[in-house]
Amino acid sequence: MKKLINDKNNIVEEVVQGMVKAFPEKLDRVENETIIVRKNKKEGKVALISGGGSGHEPAHAGYVGYGMLDAAVCGEIFTSPGADKVLAAIKAVDSGAGVLLIIKNYSGDIMNFEMAGEMAAMEGIEVKQVIVNDDIAVENSTYTVGRRGIAGTVLVHKILGAAAEKGYSLDELVNLGNKVIGNLKTMGMSLKPCTVFSTGKESFSLADDEVEIGLGIHGEPGTHREKMSAANEFTEKLFEKIWNESDVKEGEKLAVLVNSLGETTPIELFIVNNHLHDLLKEKKVTVAKTFVGNYMTSLDMGGFSITFLKLDEEMEKLLNAEQDTIAF
Structure with a gap:
């Protein structure tokens, strides 16, 4: 494994320090904790917290x-915080x-975030939650x-953050969060596994001429594997699955997110986005906002996901509000 790390047991702590040092005007941290907080706390507003295992940067910090x-x-990497x-x-x-x-819908995240909410309630802090299952x-x-x-x-963060x-x-x-989540559909595919920095091992195995459709961001199994093909073919496969679940009618508006899983380049993402917009034009829907880039990765995994909102x-x-x- 060739990765620019030091002590594999101290990766997340060094990342948190590095982020705060890079953006001291925007970010701070909770002392002695791998928790990134907003630099200028706004009094009197509902506070929004997300998180989970590291390895999905820039999500969530x-x-x-x-x-x-x-x-x-x-x-820690791919491990829910306590x-x-x-x-x-x-x-x-x-x-x-x-x-x-x-909270993203993973059993460890739900258990630990809910437990923290219950402990906070005992200290007089009102805590509620939404669970994203896109x-x-x-x-x-x-x-x-x-x-x-x-x-x-990420789109839930943006819309609820603006509303707060x-x-x-x-x-x-x-x-509002439950309304957004109900309108939110995502599916991805992988060209290659990621290497988990803390273990030095690949998260799963794929043959050189093979891809996996529908896998999870920790390398969890998807729906099936198939042979490598052209970008447009994979775009169409994901599009059809997502479209059939999205309940979008002619004339309605969508936000679209084309997300790299870590290794996939902007060149590839824009090729995917090009064909995706053509497919949506055929459906006579309006794309009100498009996001293309690294939004929720899986370390250095090759592949991409498409989200419709x-x-x-x-x-x-709210999606267009200042941030x-x-x-x-």
């Missing part, structure tokens, strides 16, 4: 800042209006009961 998250809890760490984040960012946890590929997987939470989570800045209450944010007027306005983070 890259979305901490004005108009998005107030804190990101960084677990409840005590999540509780430390809750206490750091609570400003009296309550705290909303945005991955349409499989119903249950290695670490999940129900559908997994993947790249669409505008003064939405905790209950209003929960209702069906928009109403409220969601579109100031290092990665969005």
Whole structure:
């Protein structure tokens, strides 16, 4: 394994230090914890927290800042942060209006974030949650009961973050979050596995001429494997699956996210996006916003995912609202 690391047991701590040193005007940390927090805490607003295992950068710490998250809890690579760490984040960012946890649907994340919310409640902090389950590929997987939470989570951060800045209450944010999640569909595919920095091993095996459709962001199995082909063919396969689940009608608006899983280059992503827009034009829907790039990766995995978010007027306005983070 050739990776620019030092002590494999200290990777996340060094990453957190490096991020804060790179963006001291935007980011801070909770002392002695791998928790990134917004530099200028805003009093009187609902605080938003997300996080999970590291290895998906820029998610989630890259979305901490004005108009998005107030804190990101960084677990070890592909490992959920403990409840005590999540509780430390809750206490750091609570400003009296309550705290909303945005949790990807993985069993470890749900257990630890929920436990932290219960502990915070005993200390008088009101905590509620939304659970993102945008991955349409499989119903249950290695670490999940129900559908997994993947790249669409970033759009939940953006919309709820904007709403929180505008003064939405905790209950209003929960209702909005569940509406967004209901309209959010994602599916991905892999060209090659990632190498897990902390172990030096690949997360799964693929033959040189083989791809996996519908895999998870930790290398969990997808729907099937097939032979390598052209970009347009894979774009069409994912498009059809996502479209059939999205309940989008002619004339309605979509936000589209084309996400690299880590290794896939901008050249490849823009080729995918080019054909994707052609397919959507044939369906006579309006693409109101497009995002292309690294939003939720899987270390150095080769591959990409596509996300559709069906928009109403409220969601579109919030998606376009001002934000100031290092990665969005």
